Amino acid sequence: MNHAGLRAMAVAAICVMWAGTVSAEPTFEGRKKCYNCHKSQGESWDKTLHAKAIESLKPNTRKDAKLKAKLDPKKDYTKDKDCIGCHVDGWGREGGYTIEEPDKFLTGVGCESCHGAGSDYRKLHRKAGEAFEKSQKTMARERLVEAGQDFEFAEKCHACHLNYEGSGWKGVKKPYTPFTPKVDKKYAFDFEKAVRSDKALHEHFKLDGVFTGPPLPNFHEEFQKKAKPPVKSDTGEED
Numbered sequence: 001m002n003h004a005g006l007r008a009m010a011v012a013a014i015c016v017m018w019a020g021t022v023s024a025e026p027t028f029e030g031r032k033k034c035y036n037c038h039k040s041q042g043e044s045w046d047k048t049l050h051a052k053a054i055e056s057l058k059p060n061t062r063k064d065a066k067l068k069a070k071l072d073p074k075k076d077y078t079k080d081k082d083c084i085g086c087h088v089d090g091w092g093r094e095g096g097y098t099i100e101e102p103d104k105f106l107t108g109v110g111c112e113s114c115h116g117a118g119s120d121y122r123k124l125h126r127k128a129g130e131a132f133e134k135s136q137k138t139m140a141r142e143r144l145v146e147a148g149q150d151f152e153f154a155e156k157c158h159a160c161h162l163n164y165e166g167s168g169w170k171g172v173k174k175p176y177t178p179f180t181p182k183v184d185k186k187y188a189f190d191f192e193k194a195v196r197s198d199k200a201l202h203e204h205f206k207l208d209g210v211f212t213g214p215p216l217p218n219f220h221e222e223f224q225k226k227a228k229p230p231v232k233s234d235t236g237e238e239d
Contacts, residue, residue: 026117026148028090028097030105033122034112037129040231042111045202050109053087054078069178078102082175086160089113114153121147125210132210141211151215154191161189195219206230 035042045051056062057077066073077083079099089106090096095117097106112118121144128139145151155171162169164180181188194200196219204227 025094026121027095027119028093028106028112028117029095029119029122030089030103031110031112032105034110034118037125038111040205040228041202045110048201049199050113050201053109054084054107057083057087065179065184069183071178086177090117093117095119114150114156116148116150118148121149123147128210132208138210138212140213141215142213144211145215151217153195153217157189157191157194161187161194203228 031042031045056065057080059074059076061073063073071077078087081099084097084099085091087107087109088097089108089110089112097103115121124139124144124147131137131139141151150156158169159171160177163172164176164178165172167180179187204223206227206229207224208230
């Protein structure tokens with residue numbers, strides 16, 4: 001075999017080896033697995049408007065609001081690919097909600113819509129929690145980021161609440177939300193207010209300190225000061 005052929009084989013082998021080391025994107029798992037360790041947060045979230053987000057897409061619900069937005073109140077928008085993404089977890093992503101095989105643990109705007117697909121960082125939460133309980137050993141929060149956990153929520157909120165022409169959000173793209181401040185002033189969105197609304201988010205509980213260092217949401221300390229005492233059945237930690 002000539003030198004050119006050998007070089008080609010070597011390059012191909014290196015590419016195969018490199019491809020094998022590239023980790024796959026984290027996948028969505030559904031909030032049931034989150035609730036195993038975060039039962040209190042889950043029970044609190046169940047009472048929020050985000051938990052019921054898909055209900056507004058069903059026929060004959062929110063009739064007046066739909067008419068104002070020039071939508072058909074009789075239509076089943078749970079089957080509409082232009083609408084469903086802002087009412088479920090992981091639309092269009094690996095393991096996420098699908099219209100063809102709807103998973104009740106992916107309906108609503110749940111844990112992974114804010115914190116990111118959980119297949120990888122969920123394992124770290126469990127591992128770190130067990131180590132902390134055994135020997136008070138902590139883990140760098142950056143490892144959660146490497147595993148796919150998101151600590152910057154604003155853009156995810158904006159992607160649904162500000163996705164209309166003229167909103168000022170840089171990521172605006174079709175399909176636009178029909179629910180804009182021009183339709184009704186109540187649709188004006190302010191992340192700083194929304195993230196502090198108990199109608200939108202679950203209650204917060206004191207964290208044990210399993211994870212340390214950056215990154216932290218800018219409201220972390222504020223929420224922890226007001227947080228409820230930890231519940232013994234909750235063995236995980238989140239921000």
